[in-house]
Amino acid sequence: MMGTRGCRYVSKVTMIFLFAVIGLILGSFAGCLAYRTAAAKSIFSPSRSFCPGCGATLRWYDNIPLLSYCLLRGKCRYCRQDIGLRYLLVELGLMAASVVLFLRSESIVVWAAGMVAAFVLAVVVVTEIERGRCWFAVTVVFACLTGSIVWMTV
Ligand SMILES: [Zn+2]
Secondary structure: OOOOHHHHHHHHHHHHHHHHHHHHHHHHHHHHHHHHHHOOOOOOOOOOOEOOOOOOEOOHHHOOOOHHHHHOOOEOOOOOOEOOHHHHHHHHHHHHHHHHHHHHOOOHHHHHHHHHHHHHHHHHHHHHHHOOOHHHHHHHHHHHHHHHHHHHHO
């Protein structure tokens, strides 16, 4: 609408970056919720994230979605236990969902509805994987993918 093409391009890239970051944060939160649900731990306490291996409370810089995983090479800073690739995958998955929904949605309401669905799906799937019920998780993902493809083509 306004400004030059270059300006619009920059603002779109900025928006994509912003929505990617929102997706990463939601993904990080979904992974945390799934871990605590599967381990039958309280969602609210402790409020800070901790290492499941050694119980060390994570510093803020160890808890940055995507970035910390890469910097720590997927291991706890204190006990070197593997953090688990599924947490990274959930963060990347919700990041992708957020960006794709942003590019395809006509309004923020559609984006929000899609993100709620993606968030719930991520929590359910990772919880089931944590509990060792991979096939159930695969079934849920498959059912949701089929549902959304049908929804998009109808
Ligand atoms: Zn640890």
